[in-house]
Amino acid sequence: MEWQLVIDCREPSRLVGFWAEALRYRPQPSPEGYATWRDWYLSVGVPADELGEGDCVDRLEDPVGAGPRIWFQPVPEPKSVKNRLHIDLKVGGGRAVPLPERRARIDAEVARLVKLGARVLGAMDDPENNYYSVQLADPEDNEFCVG
Structure with a gap:
């Protein structure tokens, strides 16, 4: 089984930058056949107006493959209570x-x-x-x- 950690957030690019440095991870490349994550998201039906600008890098991976992947999932609401998982x-x-x-x-x-x-x-x-x-x-x- 593979698994990934999903972190809800307002600005994925902001957290991708922080956590990539914090964990010594790297942005996960876009899926094979797609130049950017934006291209992939559009191909699976995510509306362009939900994607904002840029290439939508919102995922990290461990460069040595030991740790889980992390996806920073955009959500509209701000964080409001203490995390149940950290x-x-x-x-x-x-x-x-x-x-x-x-x-x-x-x-x-x-x-x-x-x-x-x-x-x-x-x-x-x-x-x-x-x-x-x-x-x-x-x-x-x-x-x-x-x-």
Whole structure:
């Protein structure tokens, strides 16, 4: 079975750019036989007025093929409640790595993501339980964690 992650959003191109950099993914090429995603969408009956301008790049893939594809599905409404599902970016190395080193790795990744357009929402800092992670929001306020 193959599967993909679908993220509802207002501006797919904005999130494609952010998440491509955040995950070190790349935009998924358009299907074989189509010069652009726009051409493909038109061929399957999506009205041109729903596509906006440009070539409609709204999908990402893992360049090494290990992770799932991601489709940024345009929807008309803005995000209104907390996500029921979120992405965890594991960069700390796990509990076998000393907490100060994990914290430094996590904070470095958080700084990189903030430069890309993420916003820090808070941190879970619990040295007694050897735990540290940071919760962020992407440019459309979808929550995710770095740990």
